[in-house]
Amino acid sequence: MNLQSKRYFIELAFNGEAYHGWQIQHNANTVQEMLNIALSKLLRGAVETVGCGRTDTGVHAKQLYAHFDDNHGMIADNEDRILTGMNALLPRDIAVKRLFAVDQSAHARFDAVKRSYEYHVHFNKDPFLYGRSWQIRDKPNVEAMNEAAQLMMAYKDFSCFSKSHTQVFTNNCVITHAAWQWLNTDQLVFYISADRFLRNMVRAIVGTLMEIGSGKQPVGYIRNVIESKNRSKAGVSVPACGLYLTEVLYPWDLT
Structure with missing residues (x-):
């Protein structure tokens, strides 16, 4: 290992509308690629970041962490200047x-112990929510959806909500919070937290809970789906x- 090497964490936020998710892909615009390019220019050498997880095309992030190594000591107490750049x-x-700066062994993805997502829904046409919230016509039964969300938390294997042909070691996740809440009379938000999430998991959960909220399925439907x-x-x-x-939370204090 280069003796000058020092590991850094970056906290960032982004509007995902223009990107094919976080992770670098061939012939696609991604957040990770934009970040790598900016860092490589500033540090005058190739830099590869590692994110705390991947987000799908069009998904936003209010908080995402990534790490990278400064192999040549270019930052050296100039964090503010690099941040501005x-x-x-x-x-x-x-x-x-x-x-x-963090410990050299710190890992943005593997060390994360909790991740939280929000899913936003609104019911009347609003140009300021376009691209940032899902507009639907009819208001669902929130009480039924919350009852189903609580049933869901008793399970760990969420294979039913995973995108097909995803290469992971396990489909087990520990959900610690899942609930719908009204922001106002026209905006509804689903809050969910877990130690990890599968690809497409939150969007599939929301779609399933909406089946219940719309009255198309009973509350117990969630059990049948998961099992x-x-x-x-x-x-x-x-x-x-x-x-x-x-x-995104870690076992150490990042404040």
């Missing part, structure tokens, strides 16, 4: 909030525009 180079829909371990039994994946990664 990154925000100047990055497009307006990506903002870096903090840059700080089937079959993605085709769950509801559709709702649009990405309403989904936000909002918080």
Whole structure:
């Protein structure tokens, strides 16, 4: 290992509307690629970031962490200058909030112990919510959806909500919070937290709960879906525009 190497965490936020998610892909515009390009210019050498997880196309993040190694000591107590430079180079829909040194063994993805998402829904046409919330016509039965959400928390294997052909070691997740709440008479938000999430999991959960909220399925339907371990039994994946990664927690204090 380069003796000058020092590991840094970046806290960032982005509007995902223009991006094919976080992770670098061939022939697609991604947040990770934009971040790598900006850092490589500032540090005058190739930089590869590692994110706390991947977000799908069109998904937003209010808080996402990534780490990278400064192999040549270019930052060296100039965090504020580098932070300013990154925000100047990055497009307006990506903002870096903090840059700080961490232990060399710290890992943005593997060390995260909790992740939280919000899914936003609204019911009347609003140009200021376009691309940032899912508009539907009829208001669902929130009490029924919350009852189903509580039943869901008794399970760990969420294969039924995972995108097909995803290569992961396990489909087990520990959900610690899941609830719908009205922001006002026209905006509804689903809050969910877990130790980890599967690809497309939150959008599939919201689609399934909406089946219950609309009266198409009973509350107990959620049990049948989860116990089937079959993605085709769950509801559709709702649009990405309403989904936000909002918080990532680690076993150490990042404040």
